[in-house]
Amino acid sequence: MTATPTQPYTQHVACHCRRVRPRGRAGHPRRASALRDVLGLVLLPLPLLAAVLPAAFAGGGTRRWFGGRGESARADAQAAKDAAAAAFYDLDTAQRDLRISIETITAVDDSPAARRAAADFEAFGLRIDEVSHRYITAVDAHDLDRDDLEASVADRARSELTGAKDELARVKQELDRFGQSLGPLLDKAETQLARLAPAVERARQALLSASTALDAVRGSGLRADDLAARLAALAPELTKLNQGAGRHGVPETLQRADRVLRDAEAVRAEAERLPERAAETDRRLVSLRTRAQALTTRTAQVEPVLSELRRRFTVACWQDLQRVPEQAADAVKQAELKLAEARKARDEQRWPDATSLLSTVRALLNSTDEAVSAAGDRLQRLNAVAKNPQQEVDRTRFVIRDAQRLAMAGRHTPDPRHARPLDDAVARLDRALASLEGRHPDYWHFLTETEAVRGAAARVVTQIREERGGGA
Template sequence: MTATPSEPYTPFVPRAQQQPRGRAPQPTGLRHRSASRDTVALLALPLLLALALPAAFAGGGTRRWFGGRAESQRAEAQAAKDAAAAAFYELDTAQRDLRISIETITAVDDSPAARRAVADFSALGQRIDQVSAQYIAAVDAHDLDRDDLEASAAARARTELSAAKDELGRAKQELDRFAQGLGPLLGTAETQLARLAPAVERARQGLLAASGALDSVRGSGLRADDLAARLAALAPELTKLNQGAGRHGVRETLERADRVVREAEAVRTEAERLPERAAEIDHRLVSLRTRAEALRTRAGQVPQVLSELRRRFVAACWQDLQQVPDQAAENVEQARSKLREARAARDAQRWPDAASLLSTVRALLNGTDEAVSAAGDRLARLNAVQKDPQQEIDRTRFAIRDAQRLAMAGRSTPDPRHARPLDDSVARLDRAIATLEGRHPDYWHFLTETEGVRQTVAQVVDLIRKERGTSA
């Protein structure tokens, strides 16, 4: 429609409310007489004036009277004009409201559906412009206030104005249907717009809380330079939030606000936890230093363990442990060096570096602990099996028999998938027992074989239970 939201709409004033204009109606039926007839005329004049004056002022009208049909047509045309004006006003109001809805959608949504809605609204606007032009042309073409308006002209005006009203009504119906179809898009857009102000405010409050937490930590003597740098990096984001969605878009502003909230919350949380983190690093420094010293003492005992293994057992029982003493000493020294670096990082309040170095120290000490423990465990297990190998044999045979009973439960013959690995385990155990015969038995090979048999048996048991659980 050609009207814009900034243009005031001037409603049409019905004819009945307009002020009369023109001149008073002239009396009829009077003719001038000759001087010889003046007496009769003068006698009749008061009576005629008495009859003419009420007619001149009755109803306040000033139009020339052309008969009842012309006035009736004029009234009908004026009614049609008023109805068309009302339809025009309704259509204009609906179009303005819908334009606001379209602007709301385009401010938030750039999807194909939103772009189609904008294109359809533009096409509908052209249709509204056409019917509006038809209405304006019909109004401009007929002056219903003319004194000499003929009945035929009034009838023609009524017809054209009624047709314009009908076209305006049909355009209004099309506009209403289009507005109904915008419901989902408009609802989503309004929801996002409703989130905008709270999201921006949450971002501002999050930054304020992070700044307060950082100030508090610094007041306790901790620098927190990395957190301060992360907080400073959010300053440009806050500037863009303050510039508003009109410049950067609603969706981008919402995403920016959410990102600022998350990052500010992370800074605040880490700042509040920083004193606890510093105390934790101090504790780990002391604990790992103590553990490194203890492990260095234990590693110094590994050569004695290896010496006894070499003296009492064949080479296969201890050969893989030959490098343990040297590797343990190297790892312990490396751990002590990393501890010194971690101490320096803590003093410089480089908390991430200190934590990373302490993790490296722990990994070194864990590996060294396992190697040193393996040497002592090896000697203990070899001593036990040398003293009484039957205990290991019985333990392994019990595992095999238990698996065989499970495989036969509810069956007359075992499933070959279960029976075959169990039979192979029996033969493998017999071969391991045979290695104990002779002057220098390989006890470590015996132990690794029996352990391997038990692992195979455990896999078969697990398979049987899974299959029966599935069939159940």
């Protein structure tokens, strides 16, 4: 619909007061033309705009008016036209605002709920196109500025325009409700968008800090080649961060920023600890070498201990210790070889290898130390029990009696599950004591038996406490 000499431009604008459909959706050409008319009006100087708008929406102009029923019907039709134009404008504005919300959500969220929201919005777009088409058709079908406008024609125009207005308003209400339902999705999307810039900046600063720490370490004479390689591997990630979320998406960019931050901080922390790690490695090398030398000396002392065990006690008391000197010497040699490898790894600044080798050396020396100590401990315990076996018996009986008192606490008769193993423990102790009678008593068997009896009594005590604790 175009302006004619008999139809003022302002009236034409008022008839089609609406906005252009957002780019990317097929809209009605007439809606776009109508919005261009409105924009043309908005670009007028303010004094002229103030003078034009009342006339535009009131249907003013230079035509001649005739009184009576016809003019009243024309005025009602014009009012209906103005109301429909306002409803059209409100709906188009709401659709444009909601499109921004949908674009925000889909830029951040790829969940089923977000995809469903986008699809629902597109469906609303089709409905908006339908009601807009009805409105534009109603506007173009009736020229309310004609001098010979009949009352019946005006009434029909009013009815059609009012119906179009009501339909536009109803769709806008539904669109508003749909927009309100997007609140949680929109809040989540806006939160992620708000995180985006700070997250990327933190990742960049972390990379800078890691690089600075690595330079400082290298300046102290440490190569830190593995850390340099890990930092270099983050360069492509930084490039993608610089390319932005527009290319890689908001969720992926946030994940990448978090990953770069985490990896860069790990490199920085390890670089800062590297001088201390080097010093600790040097201390462990010296300490373990000293310990290996001490074990070599102690290993040589095992043989005299074994000689005394052989001379004073039965074979069963020392047979399992026969190969301790040989095994200890082999373990110390292995430890010394591993120490040499650890020293080489440290000189080459292969810190993980050096740490692993030192752990192996420590394990070897620990096991050797236990084996070497076992021979001396065995002789000491056998000497004590040979001198006074009753002390071991009393110690064991005390443990059994303590378990028996606990089993009888709050009871007239003990629970068979507790009494039976305790009775067995008493009998086992008596048999162990009886085994010492004779010319060559097996004191080591006696010691292992009393230790086993104490273990059995301790298990009964644990069982009773667990049962009573569970019942409480």
